[in-house]
Amino acid sequence: MARGGDACTGQWWMGVLRNNLLVILTVLGAIVGFALGVGLRETELSQDAIIWLGIPGEMYMRSLKMMILPLIICSVIAGTASLDPKSNGKISVVALVYIIITNCLPCLVGMGMALIIRPGEGVSASRNQREIKAPVMETADIFADLLRNVFPDNIVAACFQQAQTKYEILEKQVLEMNATSDLVNSTVITKLKKIGIAYSTNVLGIVVCCLFFGIATTAVGELGKPFFLFFHSASEIILKILRTMVWSTPIGVASLIAVALVESSGLEDTFKSMGMFTLTIFCGIATYQLLIVPLYYFAIMRANPYKFLASMSRPWMVAVATASSAVAIPETLNRLETTNKVDKRISRFVVPLASTINRDGSSLYITAACIFIAQLANYDLDAAKIMLIWILTTVISLAVPSVPSAGVMAVLINLTALGIPADNIGLLFAMEWLLDRLRTGSNMLSHACCTMVxxxxxxxxxxxxxxxGDNIEIIVENSIKRRLSSMHSAEHAPLNEKNEHTVL
Structure with a gap:
C-alpha cells in the first residue's frame, strides 16, 4: 500500500514538473540574467560585447513578433466567422464595457498609493533627467487619431504604420504698433497640424477590419466556408509554430534582463532616488492584481480567482520578460483555451482586442506618476485636480498612441492639460526598464480576465x-477524404467522364 502511495506521489510530482517545466526554466533564466547583468556591470563591456550579449534576446523577440500579426489576423477572422452577428455584437459590447471599467479602477489605486506613500517627497530631481524633444500631443488630436486608426484606409499599410497627428511650428516676423505708437518687429508663432504616420502596427484597425471579414464570412453562408477553413487552419499552424518557439523563452529572458541591467547607468543612484516611486507602483499593482481583481473575478465567475491567476503564470512571465503583452498573446490563448476551457470563438477575438486598448497597469502608472511629478514640483493638488487626473487618464489610456515609453508620454499630456510643471518628468525614464515590465504583466492579466468574464x-x-466550431478538424479531415475519393474516382473513370469530373 505504501509502495503504491509512493508511486502515486512520485507520479504526481513528475506531472507537476512536466506541466510547469517552462515556468521553472524561465525563472532560472531570469535568475541567470540578473546574475549576468549585475556581474558584468563592473567589467565595462564594449559596445560590441553588449550587442552579442543581447543577440539571443533580440532573436527571441524578433521570431515571436514575426508571427504575432498573422496570428491576430487569422484568429480574429476565424473566431468571428464562427459566430452570428448578434453574438458578435454582444461579445464586443461586454468586452468594451469591461475594458472601460477596468481602465478606470486602477487609476483610483494608483492615486491612492501615491497620496499615501508620497514618493515625491525628499527626492533629488537633478539626477537621471532625460529631455523629451517630441511635442506634446493635444488630447483632441489623440482621439482623432484613434478614430482614424479604427478605420484604416490601407489594410496593408496598417501592418506597419498608423495615423498620427504631426505638428509643425512656424515663426513669422510681423510689424506691430506698441504702446508708444512705434512700429516694432514681433514674432508670431503658429502651430500647424497635419496627418502623419507613426511606424507602429495599427493593431486596432487590423482587428476591426478582420472583424468585418469574419462577419461577412458568416453572412454569405456556404460560399464563405473555404475562406473560414483557410484562416482557421492558418491560425492553428501559427499556434503550433509559436508553441515550439516559446521553449526558447528561458534563453531570451536571460539575455534581455542581462542587457537591461548592463546598459542601465547609475543603477545604485537610481534606486536611491526613485526607490519610493518604484515601491508605489509595485504596491499599487500588487494591491490591484491580488485583491481587487480577485474580488470582482469571484463575484462574476464564482470560482477561485487565485487558481486562475496561477494558471496564467506562464504568459505573465513572457509578458514581463519581453515588456510586450502582444508577444504573450499565443501563450495567453493557449492557457485560456486548454487550462481554462474558454471557447475559441471568444478568446481569439477578445484577447487581440483587449491587447490594444485594455491597459490596467498603464492606467495605474500614469495616475501615480502625475501625482509624483506634482509632489516633486511642490504643486498642491486639490480634489478637483485629482478628479481630473482620474478622468483624463481613463480616457487617454484608450487612445494613447503605441510608441516607445507611451506611458511617460501620457503623463506629459496629463500634466500639460492640468498646468502642472513637467520639468522633472525625465526622472521617470530612470526606472522605465523595470516599471514597464511590471505594468505590462498587469495589462496581460487583465486581457485574460477580460476574456474569462x-x-x-x-x-x-x-x-x-x-x-x-471545435469540429473543424473533422470538417477538414472529411474534406480531404472527399477530395482523395474524387481524385481516385477520376483516375479510374472513362476519359470523357474523367475530363468532365476534372472540369467540375
Whole structure:
C-alpha cells in the first residue's frame, strides 16, 4: 500500500514538473540574467560585447513578433466567422464595457498609493533627467487619431504604420504698433497640424477590419466556408509554430534582463532616488492584481480567482520578460483555451482586442506618476485636480498612441492639460526598464480576465457548435477524404467522364 502511495506521489510530482517545466526554466533564466547583468556591470563591456550579449534576446523577440500579426489576423477572422452577428455584437459590447471599467479602477489605486506613500517627497530631481524633444500631443488630436486608426484606409499599410497627428511650428516676423505708437518687429508663432504616420502596427484597425471579414464570412453562408477553413487552419499552424518557439523563452529572458541591467547607468543612484516611486507602483499593482481583481473575478465567475491567476503564470512571465503583452498573446490563448476551457470563438477575438486598448497597469502608472511629478514640483493638488487626473487618464489610456515609453508620454499630456510643471518628468525614464515590465504583466492579466468574464457572460448566447466550431478538424479531415475519393474516382473513370469530373 505504501509502495503504491509512493508511486502515486512520485507520479504526481513528475506531472507537476512536466506541466510547469517552462515556468521553472524561465525563472532560472531570469535568475541567470540578473546574475549576468549585475556581474558584468563592473567589467565595462564594449559596445560590441553588449550587442552579442543581447543577440539571443533580440532573436527571441524578433521570431515571436514575426508571427504575432498573422496570428491576430487569422484568429480574429476565424473566431468571428464562427459566430452570428448578434453574438458578435454582444461579445464586443461586454468586452468594451469591461475594458472601460477596468481602465478606470486602477487609476483610483494608483492615486491612492501615491497620496499615501508620497514618493515625491525628499527626492533629488537633478539626477537621471532625460529631455523629451517630441511635442506634446493635444488630447483632441489623440482621439482623432484613434478614430482614424479604427478605420484604416490601407489594410496593408496598417501592418506597419498608423495615423498620427504631426505638428509643425512656424515663426513669422510681423510689424506691430506698441504702446508708444512705434512700429516694432514681433514674432508670431503658429502651430500647424497635419496627418502623419507613426511606424507602429495599427493593431486596432487590423482587428476591426478582420472583424468585418469574419462577419461577412458568416453572412454569405456556404460560399464563405473555404475562406473560414483557410484562416482557421492558418491560425492553428501559427499556434503550433509559436508553441515550439516559446521553449526558447528561458534563453531570451536571460539575455534581455542581462542587457537591461548592463546598459542601465547609475543603477545604485537610481534606486536611491526613485526607490519610493518604484515601491508605489509595485504596491499599487500588487494591491490591484491580488485583491481587487480577485474580488470582482469571484463575484462574476464564482470560482477561485487565485487558481486562475496561477494558471496564467506562464504568459505573465513572457509578458514581463519581453515588456510586450502582444508577444504573450499565443501563450495567453493557449492557457485560456486548454487550462481554462474558454471557447475559441471568444478568446481569439477578445484577447487581440483587449491587447490594444485594455491597459490596467498603464492606467495605474500614469495616475501615480502625475501625482509624483506634482509632489516633486511642490504643486498642491486639490480634489478637483485629482478628479481630473482620474478622468483624463481613463480616457487617454484608450487612445494613447503605441510608441516607445507611451506611458511617460501620457503623463506629459496629463500634466500639460492640468498646468502642472513637467520639468522633472525625465526622472521617470530612470526606472522605465523595470516599471514597464511590471505594468505590462498587469495589462496581460487583465486581457485574460477580460476574456474569462466575457465568456462567462456571453456563453449562453453562443450558437451551438456546427461545422465551424471545435469540429473543424473533422470538417477538414472529411474534406480531404472527399477530395482523395474524387481524385481516385477520376483516375479510374472513362476519359470523357474523367475530363468532365476534372472540369467540375
Amino acid at each position: 466575457t465568456y462567462q457572460l456571453c456563453k449562453s448566447s453562443l450558437p451551438p457548435l456546427s461545422d465551424k
